[in-house]
Amino acid sequence: MPSTSLQKSALGHIRVLDLTRxxxxxxxxxxxxxLGAEVIKVERPGCxxxxxxxxxxxxxxxxxxxxxxxxxxLAANRGKRAITVDIASEQGQQIIRELAAQSDVVLENxxxxxxxxxxxxxxxxxxxxxxxxxxxxxxxxxxxPYAHRAGYDFIVQGMGGFMSLTGERDDLPGGGPQKAGVxxxxxxxxxxxxxxxxxxxxxxxRSGEGQYIDMALLDVQVAMLANMNTNYLSSGNAPKRxxxxxxxIVPYQTFATADGHIIVAAGNDGQYRKFVQIGGLPxxxxxxxxxxxxxxxxxxxxxxxxxxxxxxxxxxxxxISLLEAAGVPCGPINQLxxxxxxxxxxxxxxxxxxxxxxxxxxxxxxSPMKLSETPVSYHNAPPLLGQHxxxxxxxxxxxxxxxxxxxxxxxxx
Numbered sequence: 001m002p003s004t005s006l007q008k009s010a011l012g013h014i015r016v017l018d019l020t021r022x023x024x025x026x027x028x029x030x031x032x033x034x035l036g037a038e039v040i041k042v043e044r045p046g047c048x049x050x051x052x053x054x055x056x057x058x059x060x061x062x063x064x065x066x067x068x069x070x071x072x073x074l075a076a077n078r079g080k081r082a083i084t085v086d087i088a089s090e091q092g093q094q095i096i097r098e099l100a101a102q103s104d105v106v107l108e109n110x111x112x113x114x115x116x117x118x119x120x121x122x123x124x125x126x127x128x129x130x131x132x133x134x135x136x137x138x139x140x141x142x143x144x145p146y147a148h149r150a151g152y153d154f155i156v157q158g159m160g161g162f163m164s165l166t167g168e169r170d171d172l173p174g175g176g177p178q179k180a181g182v183x184x185x186x187x188x189x190x191x192x193x194x195x196x197x198x199x200x201x202x203x204x205x206r207s208g209e210g211q212y213i214d215m216a217l218l219d220v221q222v223a224m225l226a227n228m229n230t231n232y233l234s235s236g237n238a239p240k241r242x243x244x245x246x247x248x249i250v251p252y253q254t255f256a257t258a259d260g261h262i263i264v265a266a267g268n269d270g271q272y273r274k275f276v277q278i279g280g281l282p283x284x285x286x287x288x289x290x291x292x293x294x295x296x297x298x299x300x301x302x303x304x305x306x307x308x309x310x311x312x313x314x315x316x317x318x319x320i321s322l323l324e325a326a327g328v329p330c331g332p333i334n335q336l337x338x339x340x341x342x343x344x345x346x347x348x349x350x351x352x353x354x355x356x357x358x359x360x361x362x363x364x365x366x367s368p369m370k371l372s373e374t375p376v377s378y379h380n381a382p383p384l385l386g387q388h389x390x391x392x393x394x395x396x397x398x399x400x401x402x403x404x405x406x407x408x409x410x411x412x413x
Contacts, residue, residue, distance in 0.1 A: 009036020010374035014201065017099050018042065018080065019087075019108040019120075021049040023153070023183055024217065025137050026076035027190025029107055032197065033079025034367040034376045040099065040392055041077065041383065045084040045411055048385040049073060062360040069358070074382045076190075078354070078364055082383035083392050086412045093118050095413075098397050101128040104204075105197055109137040112147050122212045131210040133200040135193055141216035151217045153183040160185065160221030165228055168243035175241070189220040250296035251275065251307055254333065260316035265329040269293060274326045279310040354381040389413050 014037040018029040021043070033039040043049050055070035086092040097120070100106055106125060108115060115121045122134040136142065139151010157163050157179050167178030193215045200211050222229070228239050239247065244263075246252035251272065252265050266272040269292060273285040284290055284306065289299045296303055311319065316332060323330040334342065340351055349366055356362040367376045393399040393413070407413045 008374075009377050010371060011035040011037040011198075011201075014038070014105065015103045016040070016105040016107060017096070017103040019096075019106065019110070019115075020137065021109065022051055023076055023186040024189040024193070024215075025107050025109040026051075027187055028135070028137070028193040028197065029080065030076050030078055031190070031194040031367070031369075032105070033380075034369065034378070036374065036377055037105075039080040040103075040388075041080040041082045042087070042096065042099075043082060043084050043385060045086055045386070045413060048082075048084065049077070051076070052385065059356070059359050059362055061358055067358045069382065069384070074362060074364065077382035078378060079380050080383055081380065081388035081392060082386060083389040084386035084413055085389075087115075087118055087120065089410075089412050091407065091410070091412050093120060095393070095397070096120055097125065097128055099392075100125045100132065102396055103129065103132070104201065105133045105135065107135050107137070107193070107197075111150065112138055112142055126210060129210070131204050131208055133197060133204060133210050133213070135197055135200075135213040135215060137189060137193055137215045137217075139217045141219060142214045146218070153186045153217065154179055156185040156217040156221050160218055161225055161228075162221055165225070165239055165241060167241045169241055169245075172243065175243075177241070184224075185217045185221045188224050189215055189217050192220050192223075245300070245304075248297065249293060250300045250303065253304070255308055255311035257311055257316040257319055258314060261333045262311070262316055262319050263331045263333065264311075264323070267329065271328045272296070274328050275323065276307075276310070278322045278326060278328070279307075279313070281306070281310055352378060354378055356381045357384055357387070386413070 011032055014032070016029055016032050016037050016039045018025065018039050018041045020026055020029060026041075026049070029039050029041065041049075047053075051073040052068065052070055054072040056066070057071045058066040059069040059071065059074060061067050085095050087096055100120075108120075116124070122132075122136070125134060126132050138147070139156060140146035140149055158177070162184070163177040163179055166180065168175040170176065193213070196213045196215065200213060204210055231237075231239050244254040249265075249267060252267070254261050254263050264275060266275050272290075272293075273282075276282060276284040284303070288295075290296050290303050314322075320330055320332060332338070339345055345351075350368070352364050352366045353361050354364060362381050364381075366378075369376050390404055393404055399407075404413070
């Protein structure tokens with residue numbers, strides 16, 4: 001089982017064998033590691049996780065030179081130990097089976113059926129670990145007509161309806177479908193997988209029974225559309241893109257100021273009145289076309305250009321100061337340098353620095369999970385390829401030097 005120091009954490013009694021790569025699976029595994037689980041990341045000898053080379057940018061060493069670690073890889077692999085194993089070889093498969101027998105959770109995101117031919121699917125591994133929690137992450141799930149397709153976040157954002165809702169209105173310049181700025185289907189699948197794994201572990205602890213978890217990017221992308229789904233299911237009308245505006249609330253959107261952009265989210269009539277009064281147009285609060293939110297929604301094409309001209313008369317900071325003082329919800333649109341300089345982000349400790357074997361140290365983003373009794377722990381920087389192979393084989397599987405050397409000579413590890 002995991003070391004004593006990890007047992008003080010929420011998941012310190014859990015060991016995870018992470019056979020995933022890229023983002024959805026590693027994101028799940030990183031969440032579990034942050035919560036204290038011992039996570040062993042398994043990669044291909046010689047090349048490893050694809051994201052290790054998804055750069056530039058790359059992590060720089062203490063002399064300012066690029067290392068072999070892409071910034072993309074660093075985002076999702078904190079807290080893990082890394083080993084390299086050729087699972088296409090019989091000896092590599094045996095290593096995975098031996099590690100699975102000593103693990104609580106296996107995560108994998110191979111194509112449907114690919115691990116079965118190696119004897120590393122759920123049905124095979126539960127023979128060596130009957131109470132195993134085994135989570136598979138694929139693009140489209142283990143069944144259905146698309147099950148054997150490769151799953152890519154960008155494609156799933158389109159197929160799952162997200163891009164029909166995201167982007168500027170079709171009748172405005174720049175209108176059309178738009179993906180999210182991050183791989184949102186991957187990330188949300190990683191989050192749902194984290195929840196599912198912890199639910200399965202709770203069930204195991206109560207019943208002694210393991211189980212199989214089938215996670216699909218498309219399922220998650222459909223599910224996460226939330227109220228837009230029910231808007232459609234209730235009305236039969238497919239929602240359309242509104243850019244940075246809101247389909248049901250006006251004004252609830254971005255505006256250009258004299259020197260930047262702000263978001264104004266006036267969720268009720270009182271906030272709207274304060275907004276236009278601060279902007280020097282109090283008559284808009286009494287205009288019969290705009291006195292209530294339903295009327296403002298109905299007449300948005302008349303009102304919004306007037307508000308846009310009004311907002312341009314003041315600076316971003318002036319607007320934010322005045323609106324915050326009046327209790328009107330607002331905020332800036334920050335570049336990432338502004339995000340990490342923000343006093344609230346700094347007060348919440350959202351940037352951390354960890355020791356790194358080749359760079360000296362690495363800057364990372366903290367977990368947002370804040371638990372009072374079992375706080376998140378950061379015990380390893382994203383590991384180098386195969387950094388812990390010998391350590392894991394010696395301590396968990398009792399392999400001796402001769403056996404490890406032989407495996408290396410055969411390029412199995």
